[in-house]
Amino acid sequence: MYGDSSAYQIHMSGLKQMVRLRGGLQSLGLDGLIARMILWLDYNHAKVHGSTLYFGQSAEVERRPSPFRYKEYAELEGKG
Secondary structure, three states: OOOOHHHHHHHHHHHHHHHHHOOOHHHOOHHHHHHHHHHHHHHHHHHHHOOOOOOHHHHHHHHOOOOOOHHHHHHHOOOO
16 A cells, blocks of 8 residues: 555455444454554544545544544553
């Protein structure tokens, strides 16, 4: 994908379909980590490249810390 917009669009369309078939983002497991990573990546790509979001929930990312910083997220959720 690395800078190839058409490859990214194909990838994200496939990912969106797979997530839907699995029952939605809330069904992906790892205590929500996979969902947070998908939303974070979707949001950041849209922000950097000016594209549209594939997952509507991605708009919420701006209000949350990065999913790659577990300590911040855990403290925000009252788990830390």
